[in-house]
Structure formats: structure tokens, C-alpha cells
Amino acid sequence: MAAEVFSYHRNGRNTATIWAVLAVWGVLLLAIIWVDAALWLMGIVAAFTLPALWDLWANPAAGLSFDDQGMTWFSAKRSASLRWSEVDHMRLDTRLDFSVRATAVLNTGQKIRLPYEATPPHQAFENALHAGGIKTQRHHFSLIG
Incomplete structure (x- = not known):
């Protein structure tokens, strides 16, 4: 050889992760404002972004x-x-x-x-x-x- x-x-921190989290949170915010979505339901959906947020913060x-x-x-x-x-x-x-x-x-x-x-x-x-x-x-x- x-x-x-x-x-x-x-690194765990990358632009694709940042944009994905921002897109999900933006859609959730729009659902709360425009559709009057239940906050508890949007909170559950937002919880699925916690691993991505951890990668952004810890940057493994x-x-x-x-x-x-x-x-x-x-x-x-x-x-x-x-x-x-x-x-x-x-x-x-x-x-x-x-x-x-x-x-x-x-x-x-x-x-x-x-x-x-x-x-x-x-x-x-x-x-x-x-x-x-x-x-x-x-x-x-x-x-x-």
C-alpha cells in the first residue's frame, strides 16, 4: 500500500442542520399563527428537533x-x-x-x-x-x- x-x-455543526431546524421551527410558527395550531402539539413536533439542536450546540x-x-x-x-x-x-x-x-x-x-x-x-x-x-x-x- x-x-x-x-x-x-x-463536525456536527453544519449549514444543512441549521437550515433544517430553522425551516421546521418556521413552519411550526406559521402553523401556530395562521392555523391556530395547538401549542402542545407544536411543542411535541418541535421536540423532534432537539437532537439536531444538541449537535449544533455541542458540535461533536x-x-x-x-x-x-x-x-x-x-x-x-x-x-x-x-x-x-x-x-x-x-x-x-x-x-x-x-x-x-x-x-x-x-x-x-x-x-x-x-x-x-x-x-x-x-x-x-x-x-x-x-x-x-x-x-x-x-x-x-x-x-x-
């Missing part, structure tokens, strides 16, 4: 990097690493919601799922794995990985 290092990093970081020796990843307070000598192949599963989940399949048959938030965009990740000589398997629209 080449000595190049692949690195990916992301996540990422993944690898070199010719192995791979490391982190997500909020969790982190792990694998040596390439332990890995048989990387499995990339496209789910029904079009998200791609990455799993390291070890030589022993054990599977280690990478945290979704630490997984890079699938095409760049797969290209970097191929460039490094790591075998990959693609599985599209699988329900169980």
Missing part, C-alpha cells in the same frame, strides 16, 4: 484516517483503530435510505462497523481503499449487514 494518508473529518467531531499500517477513526468520545494485517476486506453497504455503511471484515470473520458519522463519502473512501490495495465489497440495498 502507498504511504499516502487518507483523512476525513466532519468525527473522522477517519488511514495509512499503509492501518486505519483509525473517532466519533465524539469513541475511538478505535485496526491494522491492515487484521482486515480481510472492507464492506460498503448501500441502505434503503441511500446511506452507505462501512464495515471492516476481519480475517477471523468478525465484523466491525464503522460509526456512520465517521464514515467518509463512499466514493472517495472506496477510491482511496482501492488506491491503497485494500479489497472492498459493495452490497446495494441490503437490509442486514
